[in-house]
Amino acid sequence: MFSTLYQATGFKRALDLFEAGRFDEGRALLKSLQDEFLAVCDENQALKQQLAEVAEVLDLAEKVQFDGQKYWLEEDGERKGPFCQVCYDRDGLLVHLHRHENHWECQSCHGLYMLPHESEKSPQKKPRMRSTLEKTVPLFLEQEMG
Numbered sequence: 179m180f181s182t183l184y185q186a187t188g189f190k191r192a193l194d195l196f197e198a199g200r201f202d203e204g205r206a207l208l209k210s211l212q213d214e215f216l217a218v219c220d221e222n223q224a225l226k227q228q229l230a231e232v233a234e235v236l237d238l239a240e241k242v243q244f245d246g247q248k249y250w251l252e253e254d255g256e257r258k259g260p261f262c263q264v265c266y267d268r269d270g271l272l273v274h275l276h277r278h279e280n281h282w283e284c285q286s287c288h289g290l291y292m293l294p295h296e297s298e299k300s301p302q303k304k305p306r307m308r309s310t311l312e313k314t315v316p317l318f319l320e321q322e323m324g
């Protein structure tokens with residue numbers, strides 16, 4: 179990591195060296211500044227690449243849905259999947275689960291996912307709780323007749 183300030187002072191130092199007639203030292207300093215510049219360019223390029231990858235992951239993350247067990251991909255109104263939760267959380271990879279009779283299996287990490295039972299498919303009715311706020315609170319306001 180090279181700060182802009184460091185480079186700025188480096189250029190000033192090189193100028194000072196040339197003005198003082200110390201050309202060899204000035205040239206050596208310019209050479210090292212050039213190396214630093216190229217390193218910063220490389221780093222900048224790598225950061226741009228990383229940024230593009232992060233943007234891609236975020237774009238994907240918006241389309242990925244978790245059903246409490248596995249991931250599904252919602253794309254153009256189409257639902258694809260399911261995908262392995264372990265592989266996506268660990269590597270950011272959507273690995274298709276292979277369907278067996280009673281479970282899904284991840285071909286990559288060999289994780290197993292149970293198929294939902296029939297009873298879980300029908301929506302369950304929650305027992306209605308009687309509200310504790312239903313009781314009435316009498317308010318008596320006694321007025322003193324003056």
Ligand SMILES: [Zn+2]
Pocket residue numbers: 262263264265266273284285286287288289
């Ligand atoms: Zn997996």
